[in-house]
Amino acid sequence: MSSTSPIILSIESSCDDTSAAVLKGKQLLSNVTADQKVHKAYGGVVPELASRAHQQNIIPVVEQALKLANINKDAIDAVAFTRGPGLLGSLLVGTSFAKSFAMARNIPLIEVNHMRGHILAHFIEDEHHLPKPSFPFLCLTVSGGHTQIVKVSSPSEFKIIGQTIDDAAGEAFDKIAKIIGLPYPGGPLIDKNAQEGNPKRFEFTHPKVGEFDYSFSGLKTGVLYFLQKEIKKNPDFIKENLADICASVQHTIVSILIKTYKKAAKAEGITQLAIAGGVSANSGLRKALKDLEVTNGYKTFIPPFSYCTDNAAMIGIAGYYKFLENDFAPYTISPKARLTINSL
Numbered sequence: 001m002s003s004t005s006p007i008i009l010s011i012e013s014s015c016d017d018t019s020a021a022v023l024k025g026k027q028l029l030s031n032v033t034a035d036q037k038v039h040k041a042y043g044g045v046v047p048e049l050a051s052r053a054h055q056q057n058i059i060p061v062v063e064q065a066l067k068l069a070n071i072n073k074d075a076i077d078a079v080a081f082t083r084g085p086g087l088l089g090s091l092l093v094g095t096s097f098a099k100s101f102a103m104a105r106n107i108p109l110i111e112v113n114h115m116r117g118h119i120l121a122h123f124i125e126d127e128h129h130l131p132k133p134s135f136p137f138l139c140l141t142v143s144g145g146h147t148q149i150v151k152v153s154s155p156s157e158f159k160i161i162g163q164t165i166d167d168a169a170g171e172a173f174d175k176i177a178k179i180i181g182l183p184y185p186g187g188p189l190i191d192k193n194a195q196e197g198n199p200k201r202f203e204f205t206h207p208k209v210g211e212f213d214y215s216f217s218g219l220k221t222g223v224l225y226f227l228q229k230e231i232k233k234n235p236d237f238i239k240e241n242l243a244d245i246c247a248s249v250q251h252t253i254v255s256i257l258i259k260t261y262k263k264a265a266k267a268e269g270i271t272q273l274a275i276a277g278g279v280s281a282n283s284g285l286r287k288a289l290k291d292l293e294v295t296n297g298y299k300t301f302i303p304p305f306s307y308c309t310d311n312a313a314m315i316g317i318a319g320y321y322k323f324l325e326n327d328f329a330p331y332t333i334s335p336k337a338r339l340t341i342n343s344l
């Protein structure tokens, strides 16, 4: 084993994606994710179904990741896994698998905070060869469960500058999509429909919250009341205006995200701005961040699509940094559904 380029098998199972990856040092060798179609019929993730699907998926996903990486089980130096935050039943599957694998092979076990994983995904080395942020930088982490502006001073130092006081940005996308009649997860579908729409057609109010905080539950209610009013006049309003509704909703969410992010960057005096998490796949957000390079002179970091939504590659890179510090977990460890970015 090389102490600076360990071969790490990583496991992610915090929500409804079962994922396994293999890294050699920072270099990604494979990243395999099985998503769970079973939740579509329910309009959201059903925790009990998620954990059952993880149980079915975990072994084939790990086998596929090892095969694609061309790595034999005996060559693995450590196993990294998502300890939290997430759904407890889902986390239990990945945690139990990782513990058993590490124990059976007598190799180190590394616990990873899912939110840190999203951010550290920027340091994965792969075929994209993207420039990496240097420390300190800011990251706007926008997922289905979180919306936070984080100051990242090193791979193990994270400070929350601001965060949502209610719904996360991804949750806002998904809930508004549901109101419009789009299936779960609605974020990518709002994005798709927005492509053809006019983002300025409908205006929705921005929330009033603390200087660096976010709030999205008012927007969801605002869209609901607006649509109810319009449908009374024209029952086909949504169908006839789908692209403009999606474009206007997306434009509002992205403007809210960027406005506060810029304020935080100015206050912190930091010019390197990254985004991470499922909503960082959103075309409007990616473009708005990129535009800040031209308009404000910031250096921006946008992850490849494969590291935006949940994946094990990000858990592997976070595990790699902990491996360098000999920061290992006991085989008796259990998952934690609630975990802030400052813990682990």
Ligand code: KG4
Binding pocket: 015, 142, 143, 144, 145, 146, 169, 170, 171, 173, 174, 185, 186, 187, 188, 191, 277, 278, 279, 280, 281, 282, 283, 308, 309, 310
């Ligand atoms: O990070 P993630 O995969 O899971 C959590 O940790 O929550 O994020 C999932 C969220 C969902 O709310 C999904 O609708 C949203 O990311 N999402 C998007 C897009 N792709 C995924 N939201 C808007 N536009 C997208 N293109």
Ligand code: ZN
Binding pocket: 114, 118, 143, 144, 277, 278, 309, 310
């Ligand atoms: Zn996530």
